[in-house]
Amino acid sequence: MQEQQGVADVAGQARRAPMQPVVSDRLDSLFGGLSARKRIAVCQLPVSATVGLVVLAAAAFSPATLASNLFMSALLFHVAIAAACVAIPWGRLPASAFAVIPLLDCLAIGFTREAGGPAFSVLSVTLLFPVIWLSAQVRPYMPVLAIVGTVLSTVAPSFLQGSVPAGGSMIRVLILPLVMAVVAVSAHVVATTLRRHRARIVQDEQDLARTLDESVRRQGLLDAVLKAVGVGVWVVDARGRTVLANKAMRTDPALAGVVDPSGGQGLLMADRCTPVPAGLLPAARAAAGDAFADELYWAGPPERQHAYSVSSHGFPPVGGQGAGAVITFVDVTSLVSALAAKDDFVATVSHELRTPLTSILGYLELVLDEPGHEDVREELNVVRRNAEHLLNLVNDLIAVASERVDLSLEETDLARLLALEVDAAQPKAAGNGLQLVLEAEEPLPARVDPERISQVFRNLLSNAIKYSPNGGTITARALSTGSGMACSITDTGLGMTAEEQEQAFTKFFRSARSRETAIPGAGLGLPVSKTIVEGHGGSISLDSEPGVGTTATFILPHA
Template identity: 30%
Template sequence: MTVDRWLGRIPLDSPSVFLKLVPTLVGFVIALGLTFIPGVMSAHLPVFIVGATAVMIGALLLALLVPWRRVGPRWTVAVPLVAMASIALMRIGTGGSTSAIGVILLLPFVWIATEEGRRNIVIAAVGIFVVLLGPILVDHDATSPADLLRAFFSPVIYLIVAAVVNEIAHRSRVQLAASRAVAAQREELLEQAQRTQDELVLNEARLKTANRLIQSIWNAVTEQSVIGTDLDGVIDVWNPGAEKMLGLTEAQVVGHDRRVIEFHLVSELEDRLRDMDARFTTVVSADDFSALVDTVRAGYADVRDWTYVRADGKQVPVQVAATPRIDENGHRVGFIFVATDMTQAREFARLKDEFVGLISHELRTPLSSILGYLELMRDDDEAPLSDEQLQYLGVAERNAHRLLRLVGDLLFTAQVESGRFPIDITDAELRSVVSASVESARPGAAAAGVALVMEVPDEPVDVRGDTVRLGQAVDNLVSNALKFTPAGGSVTVSLRRDRDEAVVAVTDTGIGIPAVELSQLSQRFFRASTATRNAVPGVGLGLTITKAIVTAHGGRLDIASEEGVGTSISLHLPIETPAPVAEAVPGAEAAP
């Protein structure tokens, strides 16, 4: 049995008054029994012994019958006081000051002194004083000076003893309460530790299951390359798909300070860096990780086409989705690059482009023939058509021309994808190109209720380029701006010099484009969600053609838009002689 449990059994603050009375009751019964033995303890005044017995019985009944739990512990001292009165009567009846029964007084005295509260010190001392004074009051003639001295001096000693006993009991209660609190806290900690251990065991089992599942999934990802890096681009994650795609095992890459840019084409990294900041006048170092994660650092996921270079030097066209790696505190600790092999997709696209180009080329001949015969019917003076027939003929001509333009656009995009489309580089004056596009679009702008504004400088702006193709690019931008601008809005077409560049900007106050869709605008057949929601007609080829033309002239296409506010698209063309991206096809027929 521990000390704490042993102390817990001491009835210092026990609500059981009867248990506290038992020692006094036993002592009284023993003293009462001794009075019946001749020569041991004589009964001088039997009436007091009877009275003492009656009073002790009253104390017993008081301890048993009173609901002390409801009355409160402060009133329980009434029982030892009654017991003390019983012992006082017994003491008077068995010899008074000379009676040996007085020693039993210590039992109720200690009981009262150990109760909580300093007032019980005084109660215990006063009780002793009354008991010692009793024989003197009953038989004062037989009282000696020593009895008087004892009656008045002994309570002082008892008072001191009561104070000491009360303090010891108080400290014992404090220590007991502290021990119980510590024990309760220990029990609670043990229970909590047990619960924590059970949770840890359960979580460990769950973690093992999750790890096995993740490992199974990780090993199953063999068609996509997953590469993880730190903030500087050093590779620390390399999945089986990366092993298959790039020809290196995880052991050959992870832990060897290999960087992800080592598996990219240098030329593509340089082009990307130039696009990020067109103000660069020298070749930017290809060993710049920013080319891959600039968009991700800005807080956006980035999906872009790249070319991976395998360990054996073979090039693999891929589409890479770059995302940040986040720790448990929400801090970015690196990047994840998920790449999909686009070799088959590119081959399918090439075959599709060849098919589209073939079909488009074959469609042009019958369409041109149809338009020719429609023109002959309109100009036939020998058999003139009625007004109604001319109206029908006009509808047929407009639709035939529309179909011919669409076929031309399809043929042009197919030529762009193949890397060869017709372009004739000469001296081109952009003021006339912009003016021609604006004047051609004015009737449509007036019909749509859109203000068309042109801002061109007074001095010429000359570039080296294909006037027809540049005019086609500007026409596409103006046409798009008018289509996406509601009545009452405005479209501004401006031309300016910006150091060594000529900039043609088309700005509208139309429906705008969501920011997440801006990077996809130049893809073939892509249409913004705002266009589909507002049922704006089109097939999604205009910007594809425009970007191809601008790129062929060594320039770039910048797009800025805010949904519900408007869009601004600008063509940046070098004023010096460009190195055309697309090779001119001698003798090729230009698509309209």
């Protein structure tokens, strides 16, 4: 839980405290907050500052230059351009109107260079400022204007002085615009690339911010769900170490020793006293990749033990995070107690019913043995059959309630027991239009309780007949295999869904189809058969498909 809280804290801080801006971000923020007039003035500032340095240099090293009217006119041209940057309301003009300023700068630089003579030819480098200013714009025609301005700066001063460039001046007229053209194109390409890269960065930052907000929202939702749910949730990594445990898991006293083994008593087996071996603990099983569901464990001190239905679901490594498993603990103490109370009630009532039924059958036998009742003997036999049926039902209730049966083992031929039950079921099967087929190895010796195994055969054959209302074939098989004595009853009847097969051995369970078609039964045949087979050390299973049929198979160990 501490790790989960740490993730939430980091995410919250990241949302509350934006990333520290770099120098370029601060400059962009400062420049973007200026008005159009101030932005033009700031862009003009490098040229104005350079001209100021030129004046200082001329005053210090060439005072005669300042006496030149042409030079002073060029300086006044620069001053007028700077004043225009501040005086003109650029925000009211079209966005590209500012281009006139760098073009005039090119002319002014050319006039200043010509007026200053050879000593001021270095001013050609100053053309970089207006050229880059124009070329860095979004509009593709701006680099062309920058090249035009460079050409004007080399040609216009000569024409205004009434002379034609020649000799060394022609070299400058040709080379300087060409160099500035390369600079203009390069500046435009670099500026466009940087602008696109910045746009991608801004978009990525926005996407990251949205992802972070969504992550924080989901984290908050997860926190709320984990705190609100009454189920204990325990997340472990691939080594079985705790990654997360919700409030219900940490505050349950009975589970104190589960998350932290040193914090109290651990889990107990179904007998409520045997500690679960280390290798069978939920975290160890989850770390080993074992997925399980609804397994019963007990926890807590003897006087306050709680039952938990434990499930584990693994998850694969995602996004750099390792694999692990989510283990849930559902407190089912009340349900287990209710089921135990139900079984106790069924067992108690069944015992109470068996005594009078046994007495009724005893007196019926006495009456039937005495002469003089020939006129009601048929009715008395009906009463006896129904009383015996009711007694058998009560015995089944006692068996499923106690989940054990008393067995009297003896050497028996399973094939013979199955043949007898098949013969007994033939009339009922024929009445339902069914063909009953026996396939058995003879002899098939086994050490079993003959009466109880015959009861299993009867239950399975009865189910096969009842759930095959449209005729068909029922095949009874018994054979010896490497794993034991295998007996199966196969029908071609209604069949069961996967969900119904999972509950088929539950006490009193009956499928929806059997209820809809009013097929008689109490839902005890399969549970009783399971109890008897497992009492012999065997196992029983079902294989069914709706509309195709069902095969019930039980395997008993060899004698």
